[in-house]
Amino acid sequence: MEQIINPYILYGLCAIGAVGVCLALPRRGRSPQIVGALLAALAGAGALAALALKNPTDLPNIYFYIFSAIGLGAALRVITHPRPVYAALYFVLTVIATGGLFLVLSAEFMALAMIIVYAGAILITYLFVIMLATQAPKEGEVETLTGYDTQAREPIAATVVGFVLVGVLTSLMFTSVQGEPPAPNLQLGAGERAAGAGLAVKRGGDHPDALLAEMPRRVERAVRDAEIMPEGHTFRRLEGGRLEIDPQARTVTVVDASGAARQLPLPDDLVVTNTERVGFNLLRDHPGAIEIAGVILLMAMLGAVVLSRKQVQIDEEAKLHQQQRLAGSSAGRTGGAA
């Protein structure tokens, strides 16, 4: 089967990227971090360029390149920055870039939810913990970086493992995504509705515009705003207040005072939005998962409260060891500085 990228080019790029990331990791003394970051960027750009040259007609949007460059660069900085606070702030940048990628993928709701929940809530928790769990420098002492932040653990082995994984993942992906796009499950929009929707129905799914029947208020408002309701007519109601909508023809059934029915075409700008689709998918198709998610969140909250209320006694042995270690490391630090 033909690969999207030649596998040898892919493995070569993985090797370059591994060398770059390995050089970019923090270690004692001066390390060629910038050279490493440039090498890694070169490898990433090379992989994207190889993809683009092989398939010049199916390129993603230009914003994809911008956001993925920001996201991957910030991700690299998260793992290479010696100061935890800066690493957390670079992670915020990664989250925002990921939100941008979601926007390019027309997932507006998830993009904003991601930024609010991750950058707004989770990262603030991280920053609080970084503040709580750092020793303040003593008076008159210059703040120094701790040894465990400036030295990477097993950088070579870890980058080899990481990039072998990336190589395997990408070569598998690029082999298996060959071929025509599959028939869509859902289709919407004003113009290109018919083909995809037909496929969706043929595959046993609901017509995507059938969701409009579940949203009678929205249809009513759209019809009222478009001022297409004939004089003296009302919507015909089914059980539960649902409207009678023919998704194939995009019409809604209206009745006049005598009960005579007619089909009213829906306004063209009435489409089911991304947020509504995600909402229906979440609440109608996955109600059990929501319950489980609620239980998980409750348990996590209780667990965090119980854990952080616990009193910790530093035992004498550990304290002694601690003092020795601190004395040793500060001596080593001044020695290193001199």
Added chain:
Amino acid sequence: MSLMNAAYLAQTGYPELMAAPTLAHYLLVSALMFGIGLIGFLTRRNLIIMFLCTELMFQAAGIALVAFGRYHLDFTGQTFVIFVLTVAAAEAAMALALVVLLFRSKESLDAQEWTELKG
């Protein structure tokens, strides 16, 4: 053929089907971000940064899920990202409470201090 030609760089909006090579771009970014997160988890010794790297891997999984959802025009991918967010939030709360607890007993965030745990 110019690569910077706007016609070539126009991934169209939602109703359009997405081509497989376009999906491959997103999967590549997702795989790279996952790899960076994994390398960070293995190399960094600060407990907080290690957990930050797991969040990086969650992000990568989220990109792959949303991209596949877009490719198949199916919204389950986006719904799943909501659950990924939920699990990430729960994990962050628990893990950070543990980190604070560990820091209070040894005054250090070094993961190698905790090679032996008793009880």
